[in-house]
Every structure is written in structure tokens, then in C-alpha cells.
Amino acid sequence: MESIEQALKAFDQDGRLQKRIERQRQELLDSAIVQAFLQDHPDVTRSMIDRALSKLYEFKKERGNCQTCPGLDHCPNMIKGFQPALYTERGSIEISYSRCQLKREQEAEQAKLQLIQSLYIPKDILKATFDDMEQNEERADALSEGLEFALSANPGEKGKGLYLYGKFGVGKTYLLGAIANELKTKNIQSYLIYTPDFFREMKQAIGDGSFQEKLEAVRKAPVLMLDDIGAETTTAWTRDEVLGPILQYRMAEKLPTLFTSNYDYDELEEQLAYSEKGGIERLKAKRIMERIKHFTTFVEVGGQNRRSM
Incomplete structure (x- = not known):
């Protein structure tokens, strides 16, 4: 052959x-x-x-x-x-x-979601961009501050975040989504967390032994977004053992934190002062608020309630 x-x-x-x-x-x-x-x-x-x-x-x-x-x-x-x-x-x-790179980002996102169940990105937030946001006088300053933060963010070097205050339904969370998506184009990872669910999850984490792992993941997030802070029932434990250590670490490491709330600084301080036992601990609440005030820019988000339209 x-x-x-x-x-x-x-x-x-x-x-x-x-x-x-x-x-x-x-x-x-x-x-x-x-x-x-x-x-x-x-x-x-x-x-x-x-x-x-x-x-x-x-x-x-x-x-x-x-x-x-x-x-x-x-x-x-x-x-x-x-x-x-x-x-x-x-x-x-x-x-x-x-x-x-895309595969690594996908796996990192999946790992985050498996670890922190209160991380959430609704479909409309996934698509949020600054170009799609309604432009008017009531929202101009908020959009400008949000875009400026997204373009200049430098975790580890610049630790100042934003405190987005406004009435229910004016688009504060959507603005966080636009910021998160803009940060993604710069390969900056952000954690968007619904705060009431997060605090409940952290209580459960004590029982299953995952408390420290969850706390570390959130503390070290390059950009942390705590959505709807103040909406949860305040307890001394969530304030002093969860929120306090997170903010203290991030302040020391210059990692920016963004908040949305229906409460302004003073109103949130009142919320944080109350404990589940009916007592008032103003000094501890003031310490938390000093960290928030010092490392955020207060931004009022105006406009109509879009959820009722």
C-alpha cells in the first residue's frame, strides 16, 4: 500500500x-x-x-x-x-x-449573588443609562453629580460617595443603576444592595456561619451602594455590628459608598437612634452619621413619583 x-x-x-x-x-x-x-x-x-x-x-x-x-x-x-x-x-x-475577562466577570458576579442574596439588579436597573434618564430642572443636579462620580471614581484613592435623598419613586435606585453601569465600562465593580433585606440576611448568617464572609465581601466592595437605608426597622445590632464596621473599614480604605434614602441626614440620624427595645441611643447614631456625612455628598433627587404614573 x-x-x-x-x-x-x-x-x-x-x-x-x-x-x-x-x-x-x-x-x-x-x-x-x-x-x-x-x-x-x-x-x-x-x-x-x-x-x-x-x-x-x-x-x-x-x-x-x-x-x-x-x-x-x-x-x-x-x-x-x-x-x-x-x-x-x-x-x-x-x-x-x-x-x-468577560467569563471572569460573569463568574465573579455569580459568586457575589450566591454569597449575598440581598444583592439585586432588577431588569430595568440592568438597562439603566444616563442617556435614558429623564432630564429636567428637578433632576439636573442629581444626574450631574451621579455622572461626575461615575466618571471620576477611583476606589482606594477617592473615598467620597453620594447620599441620594428624595421622595418615594423619584428614581433614586435607577440613578444608582446608571452609575453602576457606567462604572462597569471602567471595570469598576459595584455592589448594589437593598439594605432592609441585607440586614435581615446578616441576622440569618449568624446561624449558618456565613456572617463574617458576607461582612468581608461587602466591606471590601470597590463601590458599595446601600439602597433605601432607613427603611428597615433599626436595631442596635444592625447599627453597631453590621453598618458601623462596614462604614469604618470603607472610610479607612477610601472605598466609596453610595446611599439612597427617603430620609435626609437629620431624619436618618433619628431613625438610627432608636433601638428595637424602645430606647434612644443618640451618641451611637451620631457616630454613624458622622461617617456618612463626612464621606458622602448630599444630593437631592427631585421629580414626581414615577411608580404611580
């Missing part, structure tokens, strides 16, 4: 096939991403290249997909969300795959 090589030679008597193969090989080696690999690995020989042509083709194709990424849901790569890399080992060119 004749060899494959002999059969090919008999079939390609005029050499056209061989020329086409050589041309495709050269186009592969001339591609920018393969050239970058070869320049970083001057020890690669022609023999190594010839033995690894299929891997080089695979690398070029898959990385080409990454360069024109259509998004994680439509990733055309063999392993969705993974991108290839070339390396040499024992005189051979090898290929490996690792999670791309």
Missing part, C-alpha cells in the same frame, strides 16, 4: 497543492498574533513550527474570535468564554486555554 505522502505527490503532480499549502502556512506565520508569539520565543525552530501548524491555526482562529468578541452569550470559541495562549514545552509548541 502506498504512503499518504506518495499518494499526495501522485495527485499533485504539478505542485499546485503544495504551493497552496505553503502559501497558507506563510499567511499563518505572517499573522500579527503568531508573529508576536514567535518574537517572544526566538528559540522556536522551523521543525517545531511544522509539527504545531494545527495548533497555530487553532490559536489564530480562536484569538481572532476574541478580537471581534460578540459577547459571552454568543462566543464562537470551542470553549465558550475561554481564550487560547501558546507556550513552549520540551521542544514543542503547545496551546492552553484560560478564562477571558
